[in-house]
Amino acid sequence: MLSRxxxxxxxxxxxxxxxxxxxxxxxxxxxxxxxxxxxxLCYLDTLALTITPDTLxxxxxxxxxxxxxxxxxxxxxxxxxxxxxxxxxxxxxLRAAMLTAELELEKRQQALLLETLKRFSIAPxxxxxxxxxxxxxxxxxxxxxxxxx
Numbered sequence: 613m614l615s616r617x618x619x620x621x622x623x624x625x626x627x628x629x630x631x632x633x634x635x636x637x638x639x640x641x642x643x644x645x646x647x648x649x650x651x652x653l654c655y656l657d658t659l660a661l662t663i664t665p666d667t668l669x670x671x672x673x674x675x676x677x678x679x680x681x682x683x684x685x686x687x688x689x690x691x692x693x694x695x696x697x698x699x700x701x702x703x704x705x706l707r708a709a710m711l712t713a714e715l716e717l718e719k720r721q722q723a724l725l726l727e728t729l730k731r732f733s734i735a736p737x738x739x740x741x742x743x744x745x746x747x748x749x750x751x752x753x754x755x756x757x758x759x760x761x
Contacts, residue, residue: 614659614730616723622658623651623722635755643751646675648721650755652729653742660737667732668745674728678721686714 639645690710
């Protein structure tokens with residue numbers, strides 16, 4: 613059984629690897645990839661579980677809907693504050709609160725992804741990677757460039 617807590621712990625550990633944050637953010641910004649979905653697919657790979665292309669499509673839809681409705685507006689507000697309101701007396705406190713809220717929203721998106729995943733069957737991992745269902749080979753290679761580890 614997949615657990616929110618285990619997935620969150622995995623995601624935090626994976627994200628904190630050397631240069632992983634910048635690589636994932638680059639995939640998000642340059643290739644419009646969802647970081648939580650990348651993390652979920654990596655998590656499933658480590659558990660030796662595989663999904664189908666239909667499952668991936670449902671996960672992409674879930675992530676995209678939440679990104680558009682919730683996370684992107686949140687990030688836009690945080691960016692506007694950073695760009696135009698750093699002179700505000702309590703800017704640092706406000707920015708910290710915004711980052712905390714965004715982190716909670718990331719947890720919510722992960723929970724939604726797991727809920728979506730539960731509607732589909734998961735099988736033992738086949739020969740390929742779940743991540744390669746979502747990323748191109750060059751994106752995958754950029755994410756897992758072993759020369760940095």
